[in-house]
Every structure is written in C-alpha cells, then in structure tokens.
Amino acid sequence: MLKGKTALVTGSTSGIGLAIARAMAKDGANLVINGFGDAAAIEKERAGLETEFGIKAIYSGADMTKPAEIDAMIAQAEKQFGSVDVLVNNAGIQHVANIEDFPTDKWDAIIAINLSSSFHTIRAAIPGMKKRKWGRIINIASAHGLVASGQKVAYVAAKHGLVGLTKTVAIEAANNGVTCNAICPGWVLTPLVQKQIEARAKASGQSIEEAKVALLSEKQPMHQFTTPENIGALAVFLASDAAQSITGSAYSIDGGWVAQ
Ligand code: NAD
Numbered sequence: 103m104l105k106g107k108t109a110l111v112t113g114s115t116s117g118i119g120l121a122i123a124r125a126m127a128k129d130g131a132n133l134v135i136n137g138f139g140d141a142a143a144i145e146k147e148r149a150g151l152e153t154e155f156g157i158k159a160i161y162s163g164a165d166m167t168k169p170a171e172i173d174a175m176i177a178q179a180e181k182q183f184g185s186v187d188v189l190v191n192n193a194g195i196q197h198v199a200n201i202e203d204f205p206t207d208k209w210d211a212i213i214a215i216n217l218s219s220s221f222h223t224i225r226a227a228i229p230g231m232k233k234r235k236w237g238r239i240i241n242i243a244s245a246h247g248l249v250a251s252g253q254k255v256a257y258v259a260a261k262h263g264l265v266g267l268t269k270t271v272a273i274e275a276a277n278n279g280v281t282c283n284a285i286c287p288g289w290v291l292t293p294l295v296q297k298q299i300e301a302r303a304k305a306s307g308q309s310i311e312e313a314k315v316a317l318l319s320e321k322q323p324m325h326q327f328t329t330p331e332n333i334g335a336l337a338v339f340l341a342s343d344a345a346q347s348i349t350g351s352a353y354s355i356d357g358g359w360v361a362q
Pocket of ligand 1 (some may be wrong): 117139164165243244270294
C-alpha cells in the first residue's frame, strides 16, 4: 500500500518507533529513521531494514529538542526521497516525580521532545503534503493524553497537548488530502516502561515479575502489555487509503485503560 511513499518516524531506534518503522517498511515505504543510540547498532538496523524489506532507509540523528535540526531532517528527507508522505511523531521520554520535586530541566525536556517536536516536524513537513494533496500525520500520544496519573505532570501535560495539536492540524488540513490522528497506547513493554518497572520493584521490594503485574493491574483492566507490533499495525492502517476520512481522532490501544 505504501510502495513509493516515504515514512519518517521520530525516535525509531528503539521500542514503539522501531516497530512502526518496520511495519511501514513491510508495507513498502521508504524510511527515515531517527533517534539516539550506538552508531554501529543504528547502521546495522538501517541496513537490515533495506535488505529485509527491499526499501531505502536513511538515518537522521536530529535531536528533537532542537528546531533547527528538525528542519534539517525534514529537508534531508525531502531532498533524498522527494517527499515526506507519512510523518510519525513518536520520540518521547518520561520522568516520574511529584510536582514539587520535578526537576525544571526534565519539565523542559519532556515538553520539548514529547510535544514541541511535533509542532516543528509538522510545521516543516505539511506544506509538501498539502501541495501533493496526500499526507498522513500520526502522533504517538498515550492514555496519558486522555487521562492523568500522579507523578507524571510533564508527560501528562505534553500528551494532552499533543492530542490538542492533532485536532487543530486535522481541521486545518481537512480538505488537502492530509489526515492527522493520535494513537494513545496503554502499557507497552519497551525500555521506557522497563525503567519504571525496575524503579517500582526497587521501591517496593517486589520481584521484576511482581512489579510488572502490579503496574499493569493498577491501570489496565486487561493485564497484558500492548506490543510495539500492535501499534505498528494501527499506524499502517491510519496511513492507508481505507483511513482517508479518519482525522482528528485519538485512537486508544490500551487494554481498556480509559474505558473506566
Ligand atoms: P523508548 O525509550 O523505547 O524509545 C524512545 C525513542 O525516542 C528512542 O528511539 C530514543 O532514542 C528517542 N529519543 C529520545 N529523546 C530523543 C531526542 N531528543 N531526539 C530524538 N530522539 C529521541 O520508548 P517507547 O516506549 O518506545 O516510546 C515511544 C513513544 O510511545 C513515546 O512518545 C512514548 O511516550 C509513547 N508511549 C509509550 C508507552 C509505553 O508504555 N511504552 C505508552 C504510551 C505512549
């Protein structure tokens, strides 16, 4: 379905972003991958995507806290492939603390990476999408884009902001062949969540397995993790022609978290 199209996925060197990039490549899209990590491991991943799926993949090391690097990443993608057709804003970080203990630099970083970077990528990529009359923007928000939890003030604020940004962009681009939607996952077992499980186990004296069950059952009626591949499949659906009239939506994929 996505053959000949270009998908750019921020934060795709790990976790959900990597699974989304793989799903887009499997569907035929050329890729721009992005994120931090070991240079040799990233190159291996990039080259592996090309061989496994018969597509072209380039890497951008743009830091999502830096608007100039984001502009350069979009320009690099358009120069290399002629277009950015599917833009997936996925890069994100977390920090857990009560507001009075929340470090101000962590607040700034979370707002920059989890919210403002999507403003910058969309601002740079949407003129090309509107001109070509086709584009798909998919913002990876969270159940925390719809409801809150304690100790996550910056994350919850950023993700609620991202859902709002999604709706505005959807309205603006509604008659230009461009859709903009958010995906709101519940718990997905990635390095971002593994850190929280380890911190819980340490604080409570539980085993890692016990801490996993405790984490899941506190929020989700379904006591199992959504997989990164589940989210990749939803992103590919939202990028398809079948989803052409879905815009401004926030899709929950959360084991019933926000149904309560
Ligand atoms: P992860 O830690 O596995 O991956 C995060 C990615 O973002 C990595 O590739 C990392 O290098 C990249 N990144 C971080 N800072 C960056 C920066 N400044 N510039 C560029 N790239 C940067 O995390 P994940 O769990 O796969 O999370 C991906 C997205 O999904 C995030 O937006 C997260 O909030 C969201 N999400 C995750 C869960 C979950 O349970 N894991 C649930 C809901 C939403």
